[in-house]
Amino acid sequence: MHFRLLIPISFLLSFTAPPPTSPPTPQTPQTPQTPQTCTHPTWGFFAHKRINRLATMTLPPEMMVFFKPNIDYLTDHAVDPDMRRYASKHEGPRHYIDLDNYGEPPFDQLPRHWVDALLTHTEIWMVNAAGDTSLLIGGRKPLQEVWQRDYKHWFSRQVASRFYQDEETIPVDSLKTFLDFMGRKEKPVAAFYREHLSEHGVLPWNLQRMQRQLTEAFRQRDSRRILKLAADMGHYIGDAHVPLHTTSNYNGQKTGQHGIHGFWESRIPELFADDTYDYFVGKPEYVERTEDWFWQAVFDSNKLVDSVLNFEKALRRSFPQDRQMCPDMRLGTMVVTPCRDFAAAYQESLNNMIERRLRAAIHAVSSAWYTAWVDAGEPDLSNMDKPLMSEEERKEEEELRKTFDRGRIIGRGEDH
Ligand SMILES: [Zn+2]
Numbered sequence: 324m325h326f327r328l329l330i331p332i333s334f335l336l337s338f339t340a341p342p343p344t345s346p347p348t349p350q351t352p353q354t355p356q357t358p359q360t361c362t363h364p365t366w367g368f369f370a371h372k373r374i375n376r377l378a379t380m381t382l383p384p385e386m387m388v389f390f391k392p393n394i395d396y397l398t399d400h401a402v403d404p405d406m407r408r409y410a411s412k413h414e415g416p417r418h419y420i421d422l423d424n425y426g427e428p429p430f431d432q433l434p435r436h437w438v439d440a441l442l443t444h445t446e447i448w449m450v451n452a453a454g455d456t457s458l459l460i461g462g463r464k465p466l467q468e469v470w471q472r473d474y475k476h477w478f479s480r481q482v483a484s485r486f487y488q489d490e491e492t493i494p495v496d497s498l499k500t501f502l503d504f505m506g507r508k509e510k511p512v513a514a515f516y517r518e519h520l521s522e523h524g525v526l527p528w529n530l531q532r533m534q535r536q537l538t539e540a541f542r543q544r545d546s547r548r549i550l551k552l553a554a555d556m557g558h559y560i561g562d563a564h565v566p567l568h569t570t571s572n573y574n575g576q577k578t579g580q581h582g583i584h585g586f587w588e589s590r591i592p593e594l595f596a597d598d599t600y601d602y603f604v605g606k607p608e609y610v611e612r613t614e615d616w617f618w619q620a621v622f623d624s625n626k627l628v629d630s631v632l633n634f635e636k637a638l639r640r641s642f643p644q645d646r647q648m649c650p651d652m653r654l655g656t657m658v659v660t661p662c663r664d665f666a667a668a669y670q671e672s673l674n675n676m677i678e679r680r681l682r683a684a685i686h687a688v689s690s691a692w693y694t695a696w697v698d699a700g701e702p703d704l705s706n707m708d709k710p711l712m713s714e715e716e717r718k719e720e721e722e723l724r725k726t727f728d729r730g731r732i733i734g735r736g737e738d739h
């Protein structure tokens with residue numbers, strides 16, 4: 324969730340609904356504002372913070388003894404992953420997965436393990452002595468069945484470990500050895516890979532990896548790492564519960580519903596979550612197979628995509644047009660957002676889906692944390708080191724805030 328609920332006035336004309344003709348009409352003279360300057364006010368990250376805070380409150384006493392004193396950290400840092408999207412191109416894909424890119428439910432062709440998925444969607448390219456570049460393996464050049472196992476072995480060690488660094492080179496000697504082993508004639512002098520998985524999002528795979536990391540952090544009783552990973556995971560699990568984080572039509576841009584992302588995940592919780600939502604989710608549950616469980620979360624979200632889009636579309640037609648979008652003053656800027664009554668009608672037509680997904684997210688976050696702790700052998704958390712921030716971490720955080728304030732997401736647009 325990124326809470327882009329603010330639509331600057333200047334943006335109004337591109338919104339699908341016609342602007343309101345009768346009051347309310349904003350009367351202020353408008354200084355042109357770029358969307359960046361008014362789309363990430365600090366109060367905006369409402370639901371992520373709420374999810375981490377409420378997940379903490381449901382933990383058993385053995386965990387609470389450490390989590391409760393750090394509840395403010397877990398709450399404040401629930402939005403770090405969204406802020407990192409302004410600093411690194413590798414961050415964006417962790418927040419979503421375009422399931423429609425992989426066919427229809429039950430998505431049998433979709434590899435559930437990250438290495439398998441990367442293997443399927445990565446090409447290996449070589450450069451020869453004459454300087455010519457050619458595709459060696461992957462894409463249009465699939466490898467023969469008989470070599471698949473060896474390729475996977477080589478790929479996991481030599482290629483997968485290099486992903487998400489800025490260089491995309493592969494050690495050429497190891498590639499040569501592998502080519503010799505297969506009896507191939509090519510003689511590369513350099514090699515690199517091209518990965519086509521991340522552009523469609525890696526949310527569930529990344530959660531699998533983080534679950535292992537959090538378990539390890541509990542095993543080490545590494546207080547700083549536990550908190551950092553727990554806060555981050557709370558964020559990504561929250562995203563996994565948002566239907567529009569599981570489709571390439573993430574902001575209704577393919578169906579003429581631009582702006583629906585922020586409407587669903589930001590505007591509605593902001594209007595109604597405090598007064599009307601029931602947050603009682605009960606105790607966390609131990610999850611036997613977290614790998615499958617993360618997949619199930621995104622599949623469940625994905626089942627709701629049609630309703631999210633169709634009900635909004637229907638409502639736009641039936642609801643009085645001049646009462647759909649309202650001006651609002653935010654941090655000194657006049658913006659246009661869905662009106663309260665219109666938002667309430669949408670929420671009702673969805674049969675409180677947003678409240679249900681928020682509750683499911685809270686329960687999933689506490690269950691993921693709890694499962695990691697159990698899998699680590701239920702370490703004693705009562706006398707943990709006070710997690711002080713190192714000088715390096717402090718600088719990193721400062722840098723993160725600076726890039727965030729500059730306000731440019733690297734990668735996919737700001738509504739995902
Ligand atoms: Zn979002």
Ligand SMILES: [Zn+2]
Nearest residue numbers: 324405418562
């Ligand atoms: Zn996010």
